[in-house]
Amino acid sequence: MDARLKTLAIIYSAHKEQMTEKTLACAKGCATCCTRNVTLTTLEGRRLYDWIASEAPHLMDEIKKDAHKPRQIPTYTINGLTDLCMAGDEVPEESSDPGWGACPLLSEEGLCQVYEARPFACRSMVSQTRCEEGGFAEMDDLTLTVNNALMQYIEHTDDKGLTGNLTDVLLLLEDEANRTAHEAETLTPPDTHFMANRPAQVLMVPPPHREAVGNIMQEIQAKKG
Ligand code: SF4
Helix, strand or coil: EEEEEHHHHHHHHHHHHEEEEEEEECCCCCCCCCCCEEEEEEEHHHHHHHHHHHCCCHHHHHHCCCCCCCCCCCCCCHHHHHHHHHHHCCCCCCCCCHHCCEEECCCCCCCCCHHCCHHHHCCCCCCCCCCHHCCCCCCCCHHHHHHHHHHHHHHHHHHEEEEEEEHHHHHHHHHHHHHHHHCCCCCCCCCCCEECCCCCCCCCCHHHHHHHHHHHHHHHHHHHH
């Protein structure tokens, strides 16, 4: 197994552990955040693609059926954003509209059809209040920090990979040659739909959260061995 996939599983598990300590309003069937605007790294895409190929291959048809529809195309990655902020540079705008419709992996009953393999962007979209009431997810500052830090860690782990929209990443990785190239860390951006990942130069963690995030990172390192 690609060691990076093992690290990803450990990061997902560390995040799950953190979220079980929170009181969240998120529940089965609540799908306000399940839009066409989910972005992820190719490492997460490989985990997701492998799960779909083995458990529910028909879902690739759902992806293709809606592939002509508008969706968020990332113009920066989380580590790219951190580098821009550190340099005091302007952050490029990203077009994103929940009105573009639901995630192609959401069932008609409002259930995620890839729940076990869903990307971190979905795992981190937690809320203390029902999103449909306020129109946005409400989370405490520490949760936001932990989410950002773990997202940075995932990109860092996949620093030779790419970030793209869920639809684009799955279509890219459907090609075995691209999955092989990802494993060999030789994947190159095929077009403007993807951003090249970067290593994390620094984690975006404010001083009051450093101890908590440091403990999570230490736990992850210990599990990686
Ligand atoms: S992958 Fe699942 S959790 Fe994520 S947006 Fe799609 S349906 Fe929702």
